[in-house]
Amino acid sequence: MSRTSDTSDVLVVGGGIIGLVTAWRAAQRGFATALVDPEPGGGAAQVAAGMLAAVTELHYGEQTLLALNVASARRYPEFAAELTDATGHDLGYRRCGTLAVALDADDRAHLRELHAFQLQSGLVAEWLSGRECRRLEPMLAPGVRGGLRVDGDHQIDPRRLAAALVAACERAGVVFHRAWADRLTVVRDRATGVVTTDGTALGAGRTVLAGGSLSGRLAGVPDAVLPPVRPVKGQVVRLTMPEGRAPLLNRTVRAVVRGNALYLVPRESGELVVGATSEEMGWDTTVTAGGVYELLRDAHELVPGITELPLTETRAGLRPGSPDNAPLLGPTALEGLLLATGHYRNGVLLTPVTGDVMAHVLTTGELPAEARAFTPGRFTTAPALTEQSA
Ligand code: GLY
16 A cells, blocks of 8 residues: 655656756756655765776776766756756865876776877877876875876766755755655556555656666566666775875876776765775675775875875775667656666766756657667666566
8 A cells, every 4th residue: 555645747756966967957957856766866976086087997898988077077066056046055066177097007008008099089188297297296105106187077066966956956946855755656558657665655757766876676677678777886085184284186187006996086075085995796885904005005196195095985986888888868767767877987077068968858759869879778688678586
């Protein structure tokens, strides 16, 4: 038995930054909007470092995604200003640029290849010698062999971003249901909302599934449209500069150390975020001695001075990975059900463009040209909309 609570035009399932930005934009477009999540503003944004790294996180085979990443990076200044105007929140948006460095000959060769690929892709990155890298960042290890200066890759504080989006949603009239969505309701081949774990039925004209790594687990979603999203664990440590001390780094510093991607993101507040492991461990969010050891060992190799800093937090989160590392955006084959999920390594970067894309879809029924490649339909194989066996 379920109790009917209320009905909205748009119901967003999931209150991470992707769900929040979708709800905010939907409410701004005049839709009666609700969001269901036990803890809006939680999720992977509480762990993420917040790099806006369209250029330095370029990967082979992800050229289509690159266009969306670049489009979102371009929107960040206006998006951040609008969100701050709407809420009064400081987002920790810092246009500090990024330096990607190499510690040995192999890393250097890898970085040279990345540089060539960046230039072929029309991106801006400048090759620097080891000495030039250390001139920019004097706390780098003397062994740094060269690097890429990317002045266009910035950062934002994802925790502040999430808090601001919650405030923006509240001000725009989004109704929060602080509960877990238990099951999608489907009536005559149309999604009609969800039932929460406390048995409340939330009806909706359109339901947007934006549950991050949990998006593939909502009961009641037919197999044919269930998003193929999996959790990819990332462990992160946070160090803090003692008050009054000059920061160790002026910009984000990245490297690949023994095959592991490493980044150090210095905030104006004095926090230094060091991340991240990438582990296919299912739903495990344990912080392990090995994970923390490897991050600190590699970070120490890059910036020896970090060992003096207080270690203030260790945490693990789950990236919502998709089969092609790109998000799933827009309508599904089930009428009334849309997706905004699978943002994997780029959720923070893709927040502005996702909000705009989802607002466009909700208003017109169609994906805008820039997002057509990210239709959930690219993974739809089974023709029948048979309900998922719970
Ligand atoms: N984008 C950084 C990460 O996923 O670790």
